[in-house]
Amino acid sequence: MEIGPYIKLHRIKQxxxxxxxxxxxxxxxxxxxxxxxxxxxxxxxISLLCTRLGIQLDNEKDITIKEKCQxxxxxxxxxxxxxEIKKNYKELEELxxxxxxxxxxxxxxxxxxxxxxxxxxxxxxKQINSLAxxxxxxxxxxxxxxxxxxxxxxxxxGEFNQAMRMYKLAEDKLNQLDLAEEEIADLHYTxxxxxxxxxxxxxxxxxxxxxxxxFRIQYNFIRCAQCHILLGISYRRIKMYDxxxxxxxxxxxxxxxxxxxxxxxxxxxxxxxLHSTKGDIKEAIHYYTEVVDDPEVDLNARLTAVTSLIKExxxxxxxxxxxxxxxxxxxxxxxxxxETYRLYRYVINTYDxxxxxxxxxxxxxxxxxxxxxxxxxxxxxxxxxxxxxxxxHYEKVSKYKDSVKYxxxxxxxxEELVNL
Amino acid sequence: MKKLIAxxxxxxxxxxxxxxxxxxxxxxxxxxxxxxxxxxxxxxSFF
Numbered sequence: 492m493e494i495g496p497y498i499k500l501h502r503i504k505q506x507x508x509x510x511x512x513x514x515x516x517x518x519x520x521x522x523x524x525x526x527x528x529x530x531x532x533x534x535x536x537i538s539l540l541c542t543r544l545g546i547q548l549d550n551e552k553d554i555t556i557k558e559k560c561q562x563x564x565x566x567x568x569x570x571x572x573x574x575e576i577k578k579n580y581k582e583l584e585e586l587x588x589x590x591x592x593x594x595x596x597x598x599x600x601x602x603x604x605x606x607x608x609x610x611x612x613x614x615x616x617k618q619i620n621s622l623a624x625x626x627x628x629x630x631x632x633x634x635x636x637x638x639x640x641x642x643x644x645x646x647x648x649g650e651f652n653q654a655m656r657m658y659k660l661a662e663d664k665l666n667q668l669d670l671a672e673e674e675i676a677d678l679h680y681t682x683x684x685x686x687x688x689x690x691x692x693x694x695x696x697x698x699x700x701x702x703x704x705x706f707r708i709q710y711n712f713i714r715c716a717q718c719h720i721l722l723g724i725s726y727r728r729i730k731m732y733d734x735x736x737x738x739x740x741x742x743x744x745x746x747x748x749x750x751x752x753x754x755x756x757x758x759x760x761x762x763x764x765l766h767s768t769k770g771d772i773k774e775a776i777h778y779y780t781e782v783v784d785d786p787e788v789d790l791n792a793r794l795t796a797v798t799s800l801i802k803e804x805x806x807x808x809x810x811x812x813x814x815x816x817x818x819x820x821x822x823x824x825x826x827x828x829x830e831t832y833r834l835y836r837y838v839i840n841t842y843d844x845x846x847x848x849x850x851x852x853x854x855x856x857x858x859x860x861x862x863x864x865x866x867x868x869x870x871x872x873x874x875x876x877x878x879x880x881x882x883x884h885y886e887k888v889s890k891y892k893d894s895v896k897y898x899x900x901x902x903x904x905x906e907e908l909v910n911l
Numbered sequence: 912m913k914k915l916i917a918x919x920x921x922x923x924x925x926x927x928x929x930x931x932x933x934x935x936x937x938x939x940x941x942x943x944x945x946x947x948x949x950x951x952x953x954x955x956s957f958f
Contacts, residue, residue, distance in 0.1 A: 608949055643949075680948075717946040717947075720945070720946050721945060724943045761943050761944060
């Protein structure tokens with residue numbers, strides 16, 4: 492990296508103004524020119540500026556930093572121990588603070604992904620904002636990761652359209668770069684997931700196949716399993732059930748080979764949903780129950796399976812089992828008030844009020860809170876389900892005007908969903 | 912009166928159309944779960 496943007500980055504990190512850094516060394520207008528690569532300063536000036544920023548210019552140390560960075564970047568892409576990643580991050584952070592390194596910008600860009608992996612979304616956003624100021628000085632390789640990780644942030648935030656724009660910008664950079672095959676496969680896989688979230692089924696199949704071709708050659712079982720799950724979801728959506736089941740079974744097989752419980756149970760959840768859409772409720776319940784009964788599975792996945800079971804049992808009028816699952820869901824959510832699980836809280840409470848026939852509470856929850864929440868999050872699929880449920884409820888109590896209103900909402904949302 | 916009959920008929924058509932489409936093409940109730948964009952370890956999350 493050129494020294495000008497490097498000085499600028501360090502100055503911003505240390506919250507110094509140009510005047511503060513330039514004082515007694517150069518004019519702040521000249522510093523501005525150095526930072527923006529509009530002039531080449533003498534080595535003496537650079538040295539003085541670096542000293543004020545507390546940075547050493549040490550080439551040997553930089554080679555060590557470069558190696559450590561490469562190792563750490565790799566850890567951000569593979570299944571790795573989070574503690575190990577954190578430890579290496581701290582070490583690099585200390586080295587970067589005191590030494591001028593060519594790898595600094597790449598390191599700062601990778602910090603976006605690091606924060607996202609740790610679930611620190613706000614830190615990731617801060618990092619994006621601080622890097623935005625120097626993004627005009629990025630070369631093609633920097634830009635590739637900059638767009639990709641900004642897309643990762645949008646994906647984590649549920650903004651899939653924006654994420655797709657970023658991934659496409661990253662993809663455009665591919666022909667200018669000589670990247671490793673697994674890097675390309677990782678981007679294709681990420682694009683496949685995003686297409687799936689946006690319900691662009693054929694595009695998702697295309698990108699998942701492309702990623703799978705590379706991951707297969709590299710015997711990357713987990714990534715292959717993730718691609719097969721995506722293909723399973725996509726083929727179910729276009730009703731190619733046999734192909735969908737085949738892909739899910741392949742994913743499960745790879746999950747078993749790698750002894751990866753998350754992959755196995757993710758497959759079970761999706762197989763459960765596949766059988767549910769086919770109308771094979773018994774099989775759906777079987778797969779969902781496997782997920783719910785596995786204590787090693789994370790809370791989010793267990794809640795998805797529990798709410799799926801509530802819906803299945805409710806739809807076949809199995810009141811006792813519905814109640815049992817509602818209780819289980821409430822147990823899992825006990826004491827939690829976070830935004831992350833709000834959807835599940837709404838689902839569980841909606842069915843709880845419906846089954847207890849607490850009409851006023853049911854109507855108030857669905858109309859005043861749940862439906863506005865789904866609209867806000869553009870969750871059209873769930874909006875169809877709960878607008879329809881409300882329509883049925885009003886039909887049952889002979890409030891036909893309200894009934895038509897919510898059937899109509901369900902209908903219009905359904906159109907929105909299939910047009911997505 | 913004509914307007915009322917027309918609106919009732921339209922409403923019925925909408926409901927019938929929706930129910931028909933539901934029977935023949937089940938809505939995606941968002942219960943399928945995509946894997947994470949990040950690698951997933953045994954202790955990691957799905958998402």
